[in-house]
Amino acid sequence: MNEARPEVTLAGLQAMKAAGEKIACLTAYDASFAARLAEAGVDVVLVGDSLGMVVQGQDSTLPVSLADMIYHARAVARAAGPMLRVVDMPHASYASVEQAVANARRLVEDGGAQMVKLEGGSEMLPVIRALLAAGIPVCGHLGLLPQSVRRLGGYRVQGREPEQAARIRADAEVLAEAGIGLLVLECIPAPLAAAISRDLAVPTIGIGAGADCDGQVLVLHDLLGITPGRRPRFVRDFLAGRDSVPAALTAYVRAVKAGDFPGPEEAYA
Ligand code: KIV
Numbered sequence: 073m074n075e076a077r078p079e080v081t082l083a084g085l086q087a088m089k090a091a092g093e094k095i096a097c098l099t100a101y102d103a104s105f106a107a108r109l110a111e112a113g114v115d116v117v118l119v120g121d122s123l124g125m126v127v128q129g130q131d132s133t134l135p136v137s138l139a140d141m142i143y144h145a146r147a148v149a150r151a152a153g154p155m156l157r158v159v160d161m162p163h164a165s166y167a168s169v170e171q172a173v174a175n176a177r178r179l180v181e182d183g184g185a186q187m188v189k190l191e192g193g194s195e196m197l198p199v200i201r202a203l204l205a206a207g208i209p210v211c212g213h214l215g216l217l218p219q220s221v222r223r224l225g226g227y228r229v230q231g232r233e234p235e236q237a238a239r240i241r242a243d244a245e246v247l248a249e250a251g252i253g254l255l256v257l258e259c260i261p262a263p264l265a266a267a268i269s270r271d272l273a274v275p276t277i278g279i280g281a282g283a284d285c286d287g288q289v290l291v292l293h294d295l296l297g298i299t300p301g302r303r304p305r306f307v308r309d310f311l312a313g314r315d316s317v318p319a320a321l322t323a324y325v326r327a328v329k330a331g332d333f334p335g336p337e338e339a340y341a
Contacts, residue, residue, distance in 0.1 A: 080115045080156040082187070082209060082253040088115075088286070089275040095287025096328040097158075097277050098295065098321070101127050101144045103151035105292060105317075110153035112321035116254075116277070117152050118189065118289060119145045121160040122218070126293040133218045136162040138175050142183040149184025158211050158254070159185035163219040166190055172199040176208045187253060191217040193243030197250055204251050212247040212274075214240050215281065216259035227304075229280070229340045231260040241268060248274040256289065257281040259306070262339040280306035282339040288328045295324055306338050 097116035166172035189211035262282025278285030297309035327333035
């Protein structure tokens with residue numbers, strides 16, 4: 073269906089932001105699903121460390137190793153077609169600048185990553201600068217940081233208190249200034265995400281961050297309604313009422329592009 077689509081690039085994503093075209097991003101962890109995402113018109117595929125939970129059955133992303141990420145990233149890369157391939161740096165893989173650069177290189181060279189994602193704000197600046205200097209594009213991740221779930225005391229909305237909101241906003245500014253190419257905003261109030269998206273040139277990708285981000289991302293298994301346990305408010309089951317995985321994926325892309333997902337009831341005030 074979308075075989076003739078040109079490769080999605082960071083410049084292309086910036087152009088989409090400038091034109092007001094929403095970016096559809098989704099996680100994938102294997103080649104079969106990556107191929108279906110590409111056919112559905114997904115722009116950015118994220119090999120997320122959420123694989124620790126939805127593929128490995130762990131209770132957090134913390135046990136995921138670099139070898140796990142490379143294995144799944146390589147599988148996705150074989151079938152990703154024109155989608156931009158972003159791969160998570162797993163917990164404890166970027167504790168020092170040297171370690172971060174060496175591990176990110178492995179994600180690029182062995183895992184086929186075109187961009188790496190890491191969690192954290194201004195404290196990550198030395199690592200981000202070193203990765204960019206090494207020629208490795210970086211996606212930031214602010215708000216709810218799953219790798220810091222123990223410190224945050226659980227999977228909770230971040231940025232509701234003014235001081236916390238100001239910190240997230242300031243972090244977004246310094247990361248953008250440092251040159252990140254994309255910014256994931258997870259579980260923050262929609263007005264805060266809207267302000268960051270409006271004021272910064274870097275394209276923002278929201279998950280539980282409201283409709284005014286420049287794009288949206290969901291965990292694939294959540295979108296298909298097969299993740300065990302309670303469904304978070306920001307998740308929509310796109311397979312419900314549809315008869316196939318491709319139909320669910322196409323519906324997701326259409327809903328993101330049309331600005332119909334997330335709705336107000338799927339966001340935090
Ligand atoms: O690991 C992941 O899937 C992610 C998304 C939730 C953004 O980081």
